[in-house]
Amino acid sequence: MPDDSIMVGDPNGAVSKHPPVSTVEDVITFRLQRLVTIGDRAGNQWFERLFDLTLNEWRLLALIVAHAPARAGDMADLLYMDKSQLSRVIKSLQSKGLIRNATDPNDGRAVALKPTGKGKKLYTTILEEVLRSNERVLAPLTAEEVAVFDSLLGKLIDHNSALLEARLANK
DSSP states (O other), X not given: OOOOOOOOSOTTOOOOSSOOOSSGGGSHHHHHHHHHHHHHHHHHHHHHHHHSOOHHHHXXXXXXXXXXXXXXXXXXXXXXOOHHHHHHHHHHHHHTTSEEEEEETTEEEEEEEEEOHHHHHHHHHHHHHHXXXXXXXXXXXXXXXXXXXXXXXXXXXXXXXXXXXXXXXXX
16 A cells, blocks of 8 residues: 655654644644634724724724834834835825824934824724734633743744844845
8 A cells, every 4th residue: 555645844853843744734834824814804804894994004003003103114114014005004094084194203304103183092992892802812721821822922923023034134
């Protein structure tokens, strides 16, 4: 009987942290992407229905509230969004009266972004809903598991952000 199984892993038998892999569906980064995609699909529908915002508009508004006055380039870096896409999101938020241009306090020639009163009020309303939604997402985990997951996620983000920066610097 022919063996049609696929060999996965290091053929030299090196120790690996990754759990066993039978298919791509077992790869941790694939699983993380599935979780993110599930959240994005649910979030986009939810935000548009309840708040007349896209998920990207919400994320940018929230970051501008947190970092105001915020430079567009800094927001693009935080969101890993290209500048043309970010520009469209900025224009949409401005047309909805949620953000406005302001002078950058560190460079009087540069433009920064600030939330309007309407934007701050909407941010507060949405954040309350987002936190309730996150409680539902995290429901199968204990408080201790959430704390560990949050810590591990932070480590992975920091590590992989540094890897990306190094890779981009070596282009």
